[in-house]
Structure formats: C-alpha cells, structure tokens
Amino acid sequence: MRAVSLKAQVIVATQSQTFLDSFDQSEIITAECHEGQSTYSRLEPGELKDWLEDYSIGELWQRNVLGGGPLP
16 A cells, blocks of 8 residues: 555555554544534644553554544
8 A cells, every 4th residue: 555655645444453553643534424424634743642652543543532433
C-alpha cells in the first residue's frame, strides 16, 4: 500500500486493531455517523502523545478513544 500511495491516493477502511497499528496517527481519519450524517476527523498531532506511552493506536481505537471505534 505504501508503494502504491506514492503514485495514487489510497483509501483503506478497517476495523482491525492489528492492521491499524501499522499506521502513524497522522495517516488515520476516523468516520462516525451523527444523526444520519457521516463525519470524518483527522487525528490531531500530539493529541494522543500521553496515551501512546501506554497503548498502541489500535488499542486506543478499540477503547474508542479515537472515535469511529467499534460499536458496543
């Protein structure tokens, strides 16, 4: 994917905690549904600095810290 992304835009959707751990927080955009409308958010640089000392990005998604996390 990284090689292809040098030549084209690549959009990947996943609910895999393990796969999500392959990405840097700057590469992640979360999607959520609010009142029937999709909203998209890019993670703010440094916002998760303290969290990432103890958890991986995938673990934060699983705990719904990032938004767009798994449904209960």
